[in-house]
Amino acid sequence: MTPLLDGSAHAIANAVRDGLTSAVAITEAALGRIEIRDGAYGAFTDLVTKRAFERAAVIDAARARGERLGPLAGAPFAVKNLFDVKGLPTRAGSEINRERPPADADATLVARLEAAGAVLVGALNMGEYAYDFTGQNAHDGPSRNPHDHAHMSGGSSGGSGSAVAGGLVPIALGSDTNGSIRVPSSFCGVFGLKPTYGRLSRVGAFPFVSSLDHLGPFARSVVDLAATYDAMLGRDAADPAQADVAPMPTAITLDDGIAGLRIAKLGGYFARCGETCAFEAVDRIAAALNAERTVELAEAERARAAAYLITMSEGAALHIDRLRARAADFDPDVRDRLIAGAMLPGAWLVQAHKFRRRYREQALALFADADILLAPATPCRAPKLDQKTFKLDGKEMLVRPNLGVFTQPISFVGLPVVSVPVWTDGEKLPIGVQIIAPPWREDLALRVARALERDGVVSAPVAHFA
Amino acid sequence: MMEKVLDPEALVDPAAALLKLTLTPESRAQTILHLTIAAEQAEVLMSGPIGDADEPAPVYQP
Numbered sequence: 001m002t003p004l005l006d007g008s009a010h011a012i013a014n015a016v017r018d019g020l021t022s023a024v025a026i027t028e029a030a031l032g033r034i035e036i037r038d039g040a041y042g043a044f045t046d047l048v049t050k051r052a053f054e055r056a057a058v059i060d061a062a063r064a065r066g067e068r069l070g071p072l073a074g075a076p077f078a079v080k081n082l083f084d085v086k087g088l089p090t091r092a093g094s095e096i097n098r099e100r101p102p103a104d105a106d107a108t109l110v111a112r113l114e115a116a117g118a119v120l121v122g123a124l125n126m127g128e129y130a131y132d133f134t135g136q137n138a139h140d141g142p143s144r145n146p147h148d149h150a151h152m153s154g155g156s157s158g159g160s161g162s163a164v165a166g167g168l169v170p171i172a173l174g175s176d177t178n179g180s181i182r183v184p185s186s187f188c189g190v191f192g193l194k195p196t197y198g199r200l201s202r203v204g205a206f207p208f209v210s211s212l213d214h215l216g217p218f219a220r221s222v223v224d225l226a227a228t229y230d231a232m233l234g235r236d237a238a239d240p241a242q243a244d245v246a247p248m249p250t251a252i253t254l255d256d257g258i259a260g261l262r263i264a265k266l267g268g269y270f271a272r273c274g275e276t277c278a279f280e281a282v283d284r285i286a287a288a289l290n291a292e293r294t295v296e297l298a299e300a301e302r303a304r305a306a307a308y309l310i311t312m313s314e315g316a317a318l319h320i321d322r323l324r325a326r327a328a329d330f331d332p333d334v335r336d337r338l339i340a341g342a343m344l345p346g347a348w349l350v351q352a353h354k355f356r357r358r359y360r361e362q363a364l365a366l367f368a369d370a371d372i373l374l375a376p377a378t379p380c381r382a383p384k385l386d387q388k389t390f391k392l393d394g395k396e397m398l399v400r401p402n403l404g405v406f407t408q409p410i411s412f413v414g415l416p417v418v419s420v421p422v423w424t425d426g427e428k429l430p431i432g433v434q435i436i437a438p439p440w441r442e443d444l445a446l447r448v449a450r451a452l453e454r455d456g457v458v459s460a461p462v463a464h465f466a
Numbered sequence: 467m468m469e470k471v472l473d474p475e476a477l478v479d480p481a482a483a484l485l486k487l488t489l490t491p492e493s494r495a496q497t498i499l500h501l502t503i504a505a506e507q508a509e510v511l512m513s514g515p516i517g518d519a520d521e522p523a524p525v526y527q528p
Contacts, residue, residue: 305510312504324486327493336493340500343481345472348508353522355511401503 001029006462008221009075009170009228013117016059016074023056023074027119030076034121034168037465042143043153043162045081046088046123052076055119070117071227072171079173080157081123082130083107083215084204092206093126093156095139095329096322107204108239109173109215109232116231121169124159128331130175130208131315131338132156133183133403134383138331142385145187146463148428151382154184154403157218161188164218167462171228172218177209178307179377179407181216185419186432187382190460191225191449192218196439197414198243200229201236209314210241211353212307212411220460222450225418226250229442250443258451261444263291264366266375266436269300273393273405274379277431281422282374285433288457289448291374295366300409303359306352307412308401312341313349333400356412363413367438372448376406377419377432410436418445420458433458471508474501 004012004026015021031049038044059073079085082092084103091098105111110120125143127136135143135158143158145151146166153162157174161184164172174181176194185192193216200215207213217228233247265271265286271279271294286292316323316338323330323338330338366373379392383399390399410417416439419432437445452458478498482489489497 299514302511302514305507308507309504309511312500320485324488327488332493332496336496337500339482339487339489339493339497340504342485342487343477343497343501344504344508348504348511350522351516352511354516354520355514357521358516398503 001025005029005033006167009072009118009219009224010221012075012170013071013073016063017069019063023059023119024053026074027052027056027076027121030121030169037166037168040144040149041146041162041166041168042141043124043159043166043168044078044122045091045125045140045159048085048120048122052119052121055114059117070115072113072231073117075118075171076121076169077113077118077171077173078120078122078124078163078169079110080126080160080175082126082175082206083110083123083173085110085120085123088123090206093128093130093137096326097206105204108201108236110204112232112234113228118171124163124172126159127156128334129319130156130177130180131334132400133179134400135162135184145382145429147189147430151384151429152187154187154382156180157184160218161185161190164188164190164220165460165463166465170220171224173215174218175205176214176216176411177212178311178411179404181218182377182407182417182419182432182434183403185218185421186377189421189423189430190218190220191222191421192216192419193225193229193442193446194411194417195229195442196416198241199245199440200232201239201242203236203238207318209311211310211314214411220462222446222453223254226254226446245440248440248443250446253443254446254450256447258289258448261371261448262369263289263372263374263448264293264295264370265291266297266373267294268296269409270297270375270406274376277381277424278376278379281431281433282376284422285420285452285457286374288452288455295370295373297366297409298362299359302355303409303412304405306355307408309344309348309352312337313344316341360413363415364438371437371444373436375410375434375436377434378403379405381427381429381431406434410434415439416442416445418449420449420452421460422458470505471512472501472505474498474505477501
């Protein structure tokens with residue numbers, strides 16, 4: 001079973017469909033591997049063993065009846081614990097929320113993946129209330145980087161990155177407000193897709209910053225990333241933030257290659273606020289794609305500042321009652337940022353939203369001459385678990401709020417991004433590069449990621465487990 | 467030199483009282499740190515033009 005668990009969801013679904021194995025056998029193997037390995041990774045907070053076996057048995061019974069199986073048939077998956085899972089309290093990384101009654105229904109995206117045949121095996125560790133870039137959790141312990149356990153997984157979807165990189169599941173879901181899919185993808189060396197803002201339903205996911213929240217998948221192959229994303233597409237009438245844009249499945253164009261695509265690197269801000277390895281990774285991707293042009297996204301630093309302030313302010317508004325009544329039960333690092341957010345002038349929030357519209361026009365203008373933009377995903381490889389500060393652009397900064405310097409100005413526009421993992425000989429840890437597409441063109445970002453994967457430029461191997 | 471957009475030390479205690487938030491000494495110090503960072507970010511945000519007629523994007527669609 002090891003080759004299947006180390007492989008793709010696509011391969012698992014084919015094996016189940018062809019009768020080479022069963023969904024129940026895959027589920028048993030995946031849960032067995034989680035039991036052995038997760039003590040080292042800290043990726044899971046909940047297992048739904050009974051549900052998983054019941055679901056797998058339904059798939060096997062459907063096959064026995066000769067029914068057509070879904071594209072993800074039998075593939076195990078897990079979700080950041082801010083997704084509603086029927087029967088579990090949606091803890092969202094917090095101590096406080098685990099006192100909530102169990103969810104009485106699954107989040108829309110969980111239900112859609114199961115409808116495609118995937119088998120939910122559990123919920124994943126995350127930074128408290130998603131206000132985190134490190135993968136630390138004050139209540140459940142950190143999710144660790146499977147490629148070096150002394151290093152961060154990245155956050156706030158740290159358990160998602162860790163579970164996929166560690167070979168516990170081939171696909172996982174996370175959320176991304178300012179970089180929380182792209183940062184752990186970069187640190188853990190997996191593929192992550194942050195779709196266009198408003199693309200996927202957020203129903204049944206505990207919010208953080210409504211203006212900026214996105215949900216999306218992690219995977220170890222681009223084929224899986226696209227298949228998972230495609231399975232989650234579709235209008236959800238219960239989500240007022242979802243845009244009225246026709247779904248565009250991506251699998252059918254995934255192998256179309258990069259011919260005809262105009263690809264450019266982002267310069268300026270995106271070429272100066274990080275360590276050399278971040279820019280070298282972009283250069284390698286650019287060279288592989290024959291992307292010789294560099295363009296500048298003006299006012300990216302202001303965009304990052306605006307996203308920072310919107311996050312503090314909206315996050316505080318969401319949690320103000322809990323900050324009054326349960327301050328001692330928060331992770332102190334999260335609580336004090338939220339308290340400060342509650343004290344910010346309202347004018348700053350309005351100014352930030354006004355700037356957002358201006359900045360959007362500038363960002364969209366770049367796509368008149370380019371189809372894809374490249375930028376680092378993180379300013380460095382995964383820091384050590386206890387590292388509190390680092391130096392960026394010559395300035396000593398806190399690690400926790402600043403790992404998103406390159407992701408925030410992109411999600412602030414709402415652009416779709418695939419983070420691809422880049423490896424360097426002699427280095428244990430990878431670093432990610434953002435493949436950025438125009439709004440609603442996830443298909444283009446996935447096509448480019450797939451071309452890079454096919455040419456061996458990027459890859460997401462399962463971490464060696466000793 | 468640009469005038470500071472916010473004085474965290476002056477703000478923290480009256481704001482906490484107004485918001486009915488109780489701060490421990492450790493929390494107060496960290497709150498001041500995060501207000502200071504926020505003020506730096508606000509200075510960056512306000513460093514360029516935002517016009518009277520610019521519309522915010524409350525229900526944002528890219």
